[in-house]
Amino acid sequence: MNKKIPPFEDLILFEDSDYFVINKPAFVSSLEDRVDPNNLLKIAKKYHDNSILCHRLDKETSGALIIAKNMDAYKWMSQQFESRQIKKRYHAIVDGIHDFKKIKLELPISILAKGSVKIDNREGKRSATIINTVKVFKKHSLVSCQPITGRMHQIRIHLSSLNAPITGDDLYGGKPFYLSSVKRNYKISKYDEERPLINRIALHANSLKFKKISGDMEIVTAPYPKDFRALITQLEKNS
Numbered sequence: 679m680n681k682k683i684p685p686f687e688d689l690i691l692f693e694d695s696d697y698f699v700i701n702k703p704a705f706v707s708s709l710e711d712r713v714d715p716n717n718l719l720k721i722a723k724k725y726h727d728n729s730i731l732c733h734r735l736d737k738e739t740s741g742a743l744i745i746a747k748n749m750d751a752y753k754w755m756s757q758q759f760e761s762r763q764i765k766k767r768y769h770a771i772v773d774g775i776h777d778f779k780k781i782k783l784e785l786p787i788s789i790l791a792k793g794s795v796k797i798d799n800r801e802g803k804r805s806a807t808i809i810n811t812v813k814v815f816k817k818h819s820l821v822s823c824q825p826i827t828g829r830m831h832q833i834r835i836h837l838s839s840l841n842a843p844i845t846g847d848d849l850y851g852g853k854p855f856y857l858s859s860v861k862r863n864y865k866i867s868k869y870d871e872e873r874p875l876i877n878r879i880a881l882h883a884n885s886l887k888f889k890k891i892s893g894d895m896e897i898v899t900a901p902y903p904k905d906f907r908a909l910i911t912q913l914e915k916n917s
Contacts, residue, residue, distance in 0.1 A: 683716060686725045691742065692898045696751035696891050698726075701900040702743045704878050708734040718743065733759060733828070741768070741883025742900040754891050759828070765887035768823045768833055769812065769902075771880035771909055772842040773853055776819045778811045783836045787829045794849055795831045797839055805829045807836045815913040816860050818845060822884070833881065845880040845909075852879070855909060860916040875912060876905045 689700040700718070702708070707717040708731055722729035722745050732744040732755040746752035758764045786802025787795045796802075806826040813820040819842065823833045834850050837843060843852035854874035858864040866872050885899045902910070 683721065686721050691900060692896065694890065696747055697732075697744055697755070698747070699742055699744050699886065699898045701903070702735050702740055702883070704738050704740040704903060704905070707737045708743070718745075732756065735883055736831075736879075736881075738878040739768075739881045739883060740900070740903045740906065742886045742898055743883070744886060744888065751891060755888065758888055762826060763889065765885075766825055766883065767885045768825070769882050769884040769906075770821050770823060770833065770837065771845045771855075771906075771913070772819050772821055772837055773845055773851075774817070774819065774842055775814050776811055776821065776840070776842045777814070778809045778821060778840070778842075781809045781840075783807050783809060783840065785836060785839055787832060787835060789830055795829070795835050797835060803827075803829060805832050805836070807833060809837070809840070815917040818855075818913055820910065820913075834879070846874065846876055847879045847881075855880070857912060857916075860913065862916075876909045878905070880906060880909060882906050 683703060683706055690698050691701050692699040707714060709719055710717050719731050726747055728748055730746045730752040732746055732752060735743055744755060746755055784806045785797045786799055787805045788798035788802040789795050808824040810822045811819055812822050825832050834844055834847055838850035843850050845852050845855050855876060856872050857875055858872055882902060887897045890896055
């Protein structure tokens, strides 16, 4: 799905002489994509020639992403990622009602050839995520996830293993969200077909906490994008 990307300046949440943190839109690849010529690194380089992505987000995932302005800044941030000093928090809407309280899920993950992952207790790599429920709705929950490790699709498979797949994540058991499933007397023309309220995985990189080269700590929070916010609004209205 191609998406019209806002002006890059409008995506910036934080900027200093070494970094900028942006609120990545959904449906935009972090790096080069064979399907879509647009990607965040390419766009960032138009804003600052020496831009280097410090990490990645999946194409459908929105939220906070750090970009370095020079190689020294990139190396400084890479060391923090490698030593797991950077605190990342994701928010997800999941199917079902769940009361997670500081659950630390440690399930090893293996990558499959088709671009998905599985829980693999024999050969999988160590993976850990801390999960908390933020709010419960009628048939869904808003959860906060803090990945300690950074494996591919880690949050998605860990939530699925708790019988709490992310809404819209059909790869790991999540169901699309239809307004008719929670709204009483919902009506649609017989000539129309109801579409999901959000047409992607309901996952958002909500915040990042990291140390700047100066030694000062920085916390950057990324506001929910329009589709994620609309989903929460309808869940609140119809709970």
